Amino acid sequence: xxxxxxxxxxxxxxxxxxxxxxxxxxxxxxxxxxxxxxxxxxxxxxxxxxxxxxxxxxxxxxxxxxxxxxxxxxxxxxxxxxxxxxxxxxxxxxxxxxxxxxxxxxxxxxxxxxxxxxxxxxxxxxxxxxxxxxxxxxxxxxxxxxxxxxxxxxxxxxxxxxxxxxxxxxxxxxxxxxxxxxxxxxxxxxxxxxxxxxxxxxxxxxxxxxxxxxxxxxxxxxxxxxxxxxxxxxxxxxxxxxxxxxxxxxxxxxxxxxxxxxxxxxxxxxxxxxxxxxxxxxxxxxxxxxxxxxxxxxxxxxxxxxxxxxxxxxxxxxxxxxxxxxxxxxxxxxxxxxxxxxxxxxxxxxxxxxxxxxxxxxxxxxxxxxxxxxxxxxxxxxxxxxxxxxxxxxxxxxxxxx
Numbered sequence: 001x002x003x004x005x006x007x008x009x010x011x012x013x014x015x016x017x018x019x020x021x022x023x024x025x026x027x028x029x030x031x032x033x034x035x036x037x038x039x040x041x042x043x044x045x046x047x048x049x050x051x052x053x054x055x056x057x058x059x060x061x062x063x064x065x066x067x068x069x070x071x072x073x074x075x076x077x078x079x080x081x082x083x084x085x086x087x088x089x090x091x092x093x094x095x096x097x098x099x100x101x102x103x104x105x106x107x108x109x110x111x112x113x114x115x116x117x118x119x120x121x122x123x124x125x126x127x128x129x130x131x132x133x134x135x136x137x138x139x140x141x142x143x144x145x146x147x148x149x150x151x152x153x154x155x156x157x158x159x160x161x162x163x164x165x166x167x168x169x170x171x172x173x174x175x176x177x178x179x180x181x182x183x184x185x186x187x188x189x190x191x192x193x194x195x196x197x198x199x200x201x202x203x204x205x206x207x208x209x210x211x212x213x214x215x216x217x218x219x220x221x222x223x224x225x226x227x228x229x230x231x232x233x234x235x236x237x238x239x240x241x242x243x244x245x246x247x248x249x250x251x252x253x254x255x256x257x258x259x260x261x262x263x264x265x266x267x268x269x270x271x272x273x274x275x276x277x278x279x280x281x282x283x284x285x286x287x288x289x290x291x292x293x294x295x296x297x298x299x300x301x302x303x304x305x306x307x308x309x310x311x312x313x314x315x316x317x318x319x320x321x322x323x324x325x326x327x328x329x330x331x332x333x334x335x336x337x338x339x340x341x342x343x344x345x346x347x348x349x350x351x352x353x354x355x356x357x358x359x360x361x362x363x364x365x366x367x368x369x370x371x372x373x374x375x376x377x378x379x380x381x382x383x384x385x386x387x388x389x390x391x392x393x394x395x396x397x398x399x400x401x402x
Contacts, residue, residue: 020044021139024067026057027101031073031124039128042135054081058088061156061287062394064096065263069138071131073101073124076109086116091257093117095264097141099134101126154263155394158288160273162295162305167326170360171294171353171383172272173200177369178387180235183267186228188238188258190284191274192247195240198229202367203237205229210241212258213249224261233369236266247276252283259287277311285317289394292351294324301325302341309347322390323347327355330378351386354378 023045027035032051040047050057054072057063072088074081089098097119102109105123113121120137122130159175161168169189176187189197189209198205207227215223228236262269271284285291291312295305305323312321323345328336330352338349356370356379363370371380 021135021142022046022048022066022068023135023138024048024050024057024063024070025101026050026052026054026070026072027124028053028073034125040131042132045135054084054088059286061259061263062289064092065154067096068142069097069099069135071099071101071122071134071138076100076102076113077104085113085118089117097138099138154266154269155289156259156263156269156271156287157290157292157390157394158271158273158284159292159294160285160308161275162293162301162308164275166294166296166301167360168275168294169196169200169272170364171292171324171326172270173197174360174363174370174383175387175390176235176237176268176270177201177231177233178384179268179270179391180231180233184234184236184265185268185270186236186238186262186266187270187272188262189240189272190250190255191240191272192245192249193240193274195272195274197272198237198239200364200367201231201235201237203229203231203239205237205239208239208241210243210245212238213254219257219261221261221265224258225265231367238262247274247278250280252280255280255283256287259284263287282315285312285315285320288320290322290390291317291320292322292324292390294326296327297325297329297336297338297341302344306345309345321347322350322393324351324353324386325349326353327357328352329355351382351389353382353386 021044025047027049029051032049035049037049048067050063054074057072072085074085076082085100092098099120099122100113100118101122101124102113103124105121110121119141120134122134159168159172173187176185179185187197189195192209207229211227212219212224224238225236228238230236259269259271271288273281273284293305293308293312295301309318309321312318325338325341330336336352338352342349356374356377359370359374359377359379363373366373370377370383374380
């Protein structure tokens with residue numbers, strides 16, 4: 001059973017016209033409710049209040065990537081919460097300055113917290129001057145980090161099929177080729193048993209996901225880039241292992257680390273998930289800025305998509321889901337009628353993709369973009385519309401070349 005992450009009660013942004021520093025303050029709901037937000041304004045700084053726990057913040061990949069300095073409240077006298085805080089600080093110490101905020105602050109407690117590599121400590125409640133001083137400490141610390149080690153603004157999109165055979169990998173690989181025309185893109189195939197992303201792009205990589213898994217503590221951004229195989233389009237691909245591996249060979253911790261590193265290296269990271277729900281599925285989905293659920297316009301396809309949506313909504317991920325109906329047979333005039341499917345799904349179909357078997361099968365066989373096989377086809381038009389809308393949704397169109 002997948003775990004459920006509580007939705008924060010408050011998620012407000014106080015943002016100037018051109019923010020230079022993005023600060024997130026994680027506070028328990030009671031403390032957040034007492035905060036006078038009008039006194040948080042700072043020049044060249046945006047401040048986001050996240051009412052919840054550090055664990056809830058850490059599981060929200062898009063929010064973590066949109067944070068330059070973190071202020072996190074936790075119970076330093078609680079061994080479990082202190083250990084959780086230490087783990088987060090250690091995992092992000094090279095790119096995200098973290099400031100602790102605690103009740104009952106003492107000299108001994110301050111020393112203990114600073115030994116965890118937190119850059120500063122705030123008493124709770126804190127004054128505006130204390131908060132501003134802590135933020136400036138975080139700003140100074142961020143400027144000391146080497147540019148290549150800082151968190152990058154890469155966006156993560158996950159593609160998952162409602163059931164097998166709906167063309168998930170074909171949609172993901174073709175979307176990746178379109179994105180790669182303007183940005184640095186990496187496609188990661190996490191299907192350890194039936195992954196075909198490299199084959200769909202006519203690649204025969206020497207290194208695969210298995211090599212990243214074997215790297216253990218040696219896994220870093222440079223090693224990840226060395227494993228990624230390059231398509232002629234410039235697209236980078238991390239292929240599934242050559243030999244079948246059990247799905248539980250991956251762990252939630254490994255998947256989180258992998259996606260964090262990929263987001264540091266590339267503008268856009270596309271993840272091809274296996275259809276089965278396993279222990280690390282939620283880790284990948286929580287890291288994602290958008291989740292593309294692929295289904296077909298069939299009775300099993302629509303009903304299985306509804307079941308998948310229910311699981312995603314139960315884990316507070318429903319707002320990130322974008323529904324793709326693949327292989328839609330379009331009439332000669334007008335559009336296909338999707339109203340019955342949308343009634344069952346209780347959700348709008350975001351992206352219908354036309355059925356064009358000859359074009360897509362040739363593109364897969366040759367490892368090329370569909371636009372190079374058939375110019376101005378309906379399927380290419382649908383795919384480009386999907387990529388454009390997804391880019392707008394996640395802000396990927398604003399990222400520059402790297």
